[in-house]
Amino acid sequence: MVQPILQFGTSRFLQAHVDLFIAEALAGAPGAGEALGGITVVQTTDRADGAARIAALADGKGYPVRVRGLAGGQRVDRLQHCLAVREAWHASTHWPALRQAVAQGEVQVIVSNTGDQGYGLSAQDGPALLAAGSPAPQSFPAKLLVLLHGRWQQTPNKTLTLMPCELVERNGDVLRDLVGQLARQWGLPEGLQQWLQGSPSGLVWANSLVDRIVSEAIEPVGAVAEPYAVWVVERQAGLQLPCRHPAIVLTDDLAAHERLKLFLLNAGHTFLAERWLLDQRPAAETVRQAMADAPLRAELEALWRDEILPVFQALGEGPQAEAYLRDVRERFENPFLEHRIADIAQNHAAKKQRRLAPIVALAAQRAPGLLQPRLQAALATPN
Numbered sequence: 001m002v003q004p005i006l007q008f009g010t011s012r013f014l015q016a017h018v019d020l021f022i023a024e025a026l027a028g029a030p031g032a033g034e035a036l037g038g039i040t041v042v043q044t045t046d047r048a049d050g051a052a053r054i055a056a057l058a059d060g061k062g063y064p065v066r067v068r069g070l071a072g073g074q075r076v077d078r079l080q081h082c083l084a085v086r087e088a089w090h091a092s093t094h095w096p097a098l099r100q101a102v103a104q105g106e107v108q109v110i111v112s113n114t115g116d117q118g119y120g121l122s123a124q125d126g127p128a129l130l131a132a133g134s135p136a137p138q139s140f141p142a143k144l145l146v147l148l149h150g151r152w153q154q155t156p157n158k159t160l161t162l163m164p165c166e167l168v169e170r171n172g173d174v175l176r177d178l179v180g181q182l183a184r185q186w187g188l189p190e191g192l193q194q195w196l197q198g199s200p201s202g203l204v205w206a207n208s209l210v211d212r213i214v215s216e217a218i219e220p221v222g223a224v225a226e227p228y229a230v231w232v233v234e235r236q237a238g239l240q241l242p243c244r245h246p247a248i249v250l251t252d253d254l255a256a257h258e259r260l261k262l263f264l265l266n267a268g269h270t271f272l273a274e275r276w277l278l279d280q281r282p283a284a285e286t287v288r289q290a291m292a293d294a295p296l297r298a299e300l301e302a303l304w305r306d307e308i309l310p311v312f313q314a315l316g317e318g319p320q321a322e323a324y325l326r327d328v329r330e331r332f333e334n335p336f337l338e339h340r341i342a343d344i345a346q347n348h349a350a351k352k353q354r355r356l357a358p359i360v361a362l363a364a365q366r367a368p369g370l371l372q373p374r375l376q377a378a379l380a381t382p383n
Contacts, residue, residue, distance in 0.1 A: 002101035003038040003086050005242050008112040008140060010043050010053045012217045015082065016065045016225035017210060018111055018165065018242070023062075023084035025243035035243035036108055038086035042098065044114065044140060056221040057088035063222040068336035071227040075335070082222075091143065095136040103150030105158040109242045112175075113165040113210075114140045119178055127186035141178040145186070148179065148203070152192050161204040161240040163233070169258065172205035172234075200238030207234040209257050211265075215337050228331055232257040256317060260324045263308050266355045268328060271303055272296070273345040274352070274378045287339040291332050299374070307372040308359060314367040352378055 005022065007014060025035035041057055043050045056063065062083040069076055089098065101107055112118070122138035129137050129146055137143045144162075151160060164171040176198060183193050198205050209232040216224040229247045233239070234254040241248060251257060272290050275281065281290075290296055304325060312321035356375050363370045 001087070002097065002106050003040040004036040004106065004108040005039045006098075006102070006107045006110045007039050007041045007085075008044055008091075008110070008143075009114050009118075010041055010050050010057070010088075011113050011115070012223035013210075013212070013214045014111070014113050014165070015063065015221065016067075016214045016223040017212050017229060017231065018113075019084045020065050020080065020082050020225075021229075021231065021245040021247055022243050023080075023082040025245055026084060029245075031244075031246040033244050035084075036240075039084050039111075040087040040089060040101075040107075041085050042089050042091050042094070044091045044143065046092075051090070052220045054088045054090060057085050060086060064218055065222060066218070066224045067227055068224060069226040069228070069334040070330040073330075076227045077336070091136045096133070099147060099150050102147040102160075103154045105151070105155035105160075108160065108240060110144075110160065110162045111165060111242065112140065112163075115166075118166055119168065119175065121178070121182070125182075127188070130186075141175065141182055144175070145179050145182050148196060149188065149192060151203075152195050156195055156202050159200075159202065159204065159238055159240055161206055161238070163206045163208060163242070165208065165210045165231075167210070170207045170254075172207040176205040200236075202238075204236065204238045204240070206236070206239060207254055208232060209254060209261065211261055213331065213334075213337065213339070215339070224336075226331060226334055226337065228327055230257075256320070259312075259317075260321060262355055263311070263359050264304065264321065264325050265328050265331070266351075267308065267359060268300060268304065268332065269344045270348070270351050270355045271300055271374065271378065273341055273348055274381070274383075275299070276341045277345055277348065277383050278381070281341070283342060285341050286337075287332050287341060287344075288334060288337065290341060291329075303374045307363075307370070307375050310367055310370050311359060311363050314363075314370075348383055 019039060022035050025032040043054045062081050065080045065082050067076055067078050118140050120139060125137040125139055125142035130149055137146055164175050168174050180196050183196055212225055212229040214223050214225045230249060231247055232249045232251055235250045235252050275296060309321055312318050356379055360372055360375050
C-alpha cells in the first residue's frame, strides 16, 4: 500500500533531512507533528547502490542517522532511528501500482531529490507511454507527466503538492515548466496543460530551499549529518506540507533565504577554495583545518565583515545575516566533518560566477561605493 508521501530518490541527503523530519513528527518530537503519514520511497535508476538501499528500506525496520557537530557552542553526537519510510519501490518494477496510487488520490505530497541530472529529458520518452501497461519513462519529468496525467483524469480536484528538493533556484517553477513543456510536445489536451500550471484546489508546485550537510552514508542505508538543518518553503495557497517541524520554515520571501546560503555559506566555501588554489595549500586540507589557520581565517572573516555583510545591511537584512553567519562558523568548524577543499574546488570558475558575482552585482545596486577587493580579485582570476 502506497503511503501519503511519495518520494523520488534514495539519497543519503533525503534520509537525513526530509525523511528524518517526518520520522520525528510521527514520533511526536518537540515542536513537530501533524505528519500526513509514512513515506513510499521510489528508486528511479538502475544503480546497484540504490538497489541495495531499496532492499534495506523495504524491510520496514528503519535506519540510523548519526547527527554530529556543533550547535550553540556545544558538541553534538547523537544517534537517531528513522522509521518514516514504510514502503520502498523501484519505478520500473512498481510502475503500474505507482500510476494507480497517484491517479486515485492516495498520494498527497510528492518529494524529489533526483541529483544533478534529475531534470534532464530523454528522447526515448513520448506520448505512447501514457497507454495502460506501458513501461516507466526514462526521465523524471516524463515520469511525473505520466503520473499527473492519470491524476488529472481521475481525481483532478484532490490536492497534490509537489515539493522538489533539488538545488535549483525556484525548483518548483522549473519542474512545473519542464513538465508543461513535455505536455505541449506530446500534444496533450489543453485542459491538462492548464491544470499542470497549478491551482490551490488541485496541483501545487512548491519552491523550496534545503540546507544541511550530510557528509557520509551508513551502509546499506543511513547517514551521518550535521546538526544544522532547514527546509525553507515558499508560502502559497493550497500548499500541503508533509508534516510540521521546527526545521521547516514557511516564508513569503524565499529569495532572502537563498541569499543567506549563497552569499555566506557558499561564498565562504568558494573563497577558501580560491585561496587553496592560489596559495597551493595542502592537497588534503579540510574546511575545519582552514578555519584553524589564523591568517586565512582572518581573511575569510574580513570577507564576510567588510564585503558581504554590508550588502545585507543595505537590504535591511543585517540581523538575519549575522544570525545565519554564526551558524555557518559552527558548521565550518565541525570537528566531525572532513570536508575537503579539493572537493569544493571542483568546477571552481563556474562556482565563482554563480556564488560571488551576484554579491558584487547586488552591491553595485544597493551599496554603491562598497569596496570588495577580495571578491573582485577572485572574479578576476581565471581559475
